[in-house]
Amino acid sequence: xxxxxxxxxxxxxxxxxxxxxxxxxxxxxxxxxxxxxxxxxxxxxxxxxxxxxxxxxxxxxxxxxxxxxxxxxxxxxxxxxxxxxxxxxxxxxxxxxxxxxxxxxxxxxxxxxxxxxxxxxxxxxxxxxxxxxxxxxx
Numbered sequence: 766x767x768x769x770x771x772x773x774x775x776x777x778x779x780x781x782x783x784x785x786x787x788x789x790x791x792x793x794x795x796x797x798x799x800x801x802x803x804x805x806x807x808x809x810x811x812x813x814x815x816x817x818x819x820x821x822x823x824x825x826x827x828x829x830x831x832x833x834x835x836x837x838x839x840x841x842x843x844x845x846x847x848x849x850x851x852x853x854x855x856x857x858x859x860x861x862x863x864x865x866x867x868x869x870x871x872x873x874x875x876x877x878x879x880x881x882x883x884x885x886x887x888x889x890x891x892x893x894x895x896x897x898x899x900x901x902x903x
Contacts, residue, residue, distance in 0.1 A: 769860050775811065783802070787840040835856065
């Protein structure tokens with residue numbers, strides 16, 4: 766059971782954990798032990814609330830596939846249990862990010878000083894451009 770917050774708890778059968786061989790250097794031992802952990806979590810088939818699912822699917826995160834499956838690979842630690850804890854912690858953090866609704870943007874209007882600066886800049890640019898023409902017969 767993975768507790769996200771007071772209301773949201775993910776049962777263990779919804780999270781698929783598999784041990785794989787870690788990449789990179791490590792000597793002879795790395796070739797015969799599966800210490801890295803591959804975590805898969807299907808958002809659509811989960812028991813998460815609908816609005817949390819929608820926010821998760823709309824997150825710009827490369828770990829979320831187009832099918833709505835979160836894939837996390839943990840291989841930082843040398844032991845499988847620590848990599849498993851790391852993968853679950855990353856999943857928890859990702860889901861917690863989706864539990865808080867985004868703040869509504871309150872549109873603002875430019876102030877008087879900003880409007881005045883804008884007009885002054887436009888007048889100045891207009892003067893510069895008017896000087897670019899051919900000289901008059903004045």
